[in-house]
Amino acid sequence: MRNVELSDFMINYLDNMVKSDKKESYVKRSRSDLRVFKKWIDGVTDGKPISLEWIHQLHRENYMEFISWLDKKYSDASKNRICTVIAKLLEYLEVKNDFSIKELVDTPKSFPFKKTDFVSDQEYKSLLKSFKSSQDVPDLYKTAHKELSNRNVSILYLMRFYGLTPAQISRISMDDIHFTQNELRVDNSGHITKLKLLLKHKRQIYTYLQDIPEDRRPHFQTDAPLFVAYHNTSMSFQIDNKKSKDKVVPQRLAERSIMKLLQVEIGRAGIRRVSSTHFRNRAILDAIEAEVDDKKVMEVFGITYPNYLNRFKQFLTNEDKC
Secondary structure, eight states: TTTTTOHHHHHHOOOOHHTTTTTTTHHHEEEEHHHHHHHHHHHTTOOOOOOHHHHHOOOOOOHHHHHHHHTTTHHHHHHHHHHHHHHHHHHHOOOOOSSGGGGGSSEEEOOOOOGGGOOOOHHHHHHHHHOOOTTOOOOOOOOOOOOOHHHHHHHHHHHHOOOOHHHHHHHOBGGGGGOOOTTTEEEEETTEEEEEEHHHHHHHHHHHHHHHHHHSSSSSSSSSBSHHHEEETEEEEOOOOTTTTTSSOOOOEEEEHHHHHHHHHHHHHTTTOHHHHHHHHHHHHHHHHOOOHHHHHHHHOOOOOOOOHHHHHHHHHHHHOO
16 A cells, blocks of 8 residues: 555645644555555556546535445444545545535444443442552552552553553653643544643643652643653663663653553452543533533544444343343
8 A cells, every 4th residue: 555656735734634733644544545545546546646626526426436345345343434534634625515525435343232232330439449448459569559559540540430451551741731721632533622630630741740759759831741751670760761861851651551550459459350442432421411522522533424422322222121
């Protein structure tokens, strides 16, 4: 797919994304998805160059043909993602249609939710207790566990009450959090969402930061990571040696490390194996149950398709009938 040459207006669109400070990973993913679109175009035009006017002249039937072509090659999730990128390209190009390509795509096939798709209150309480307590932690790691308790509880709060994934949590930098405004900025696939933090959760994060020695603590309003990696052997918060030539830069806590610490604490808590998806599902469910406006729910959790919320609503309806 790398040998597919993008049209100039596609390249301009990607350049605009870079200028708009979109995440490098998101721009890279969008470039790959646009190559899929361009490959289909090349098949239709026999590889002849296309103009911007050609894109403006595409009709509903053309896009339906493209979607049918995708059906043979890609999963529902990939198909929806690709069409979302194309929809944003068309918006950038100011292409006026009486339909949206996203409306032409079937939402991913899915089964009804079950109770086991959500983390329960008791599971969360057991896990929170485990995060806070050093009981049954091997002596070698007790000191580290105590020093990391506030950091790890902060991470748990973000998963349980805001539905953040380990990847999103890992990417949070100090300039993403504003303590005076109780606000946290989060990247949802290139779309920046501003979350309002509960006072309790903001204080928890602030307390964690004070646990870090001042010479290794990330500074406010910088691109330093909010969550800092920790070395269990040296029992110290880590410095990013690759970036610390002229100044001390804390090392970012990796997504994989967040996933690992979650599974370790799940084992200690003695609950079933749950993932960040269970926490995210519960956060979305709570928002819908609290009658938060659908558009707001979609914005906060980075949901693209309104129909995705129907699974949660159907689950609540079925629960009411029980």
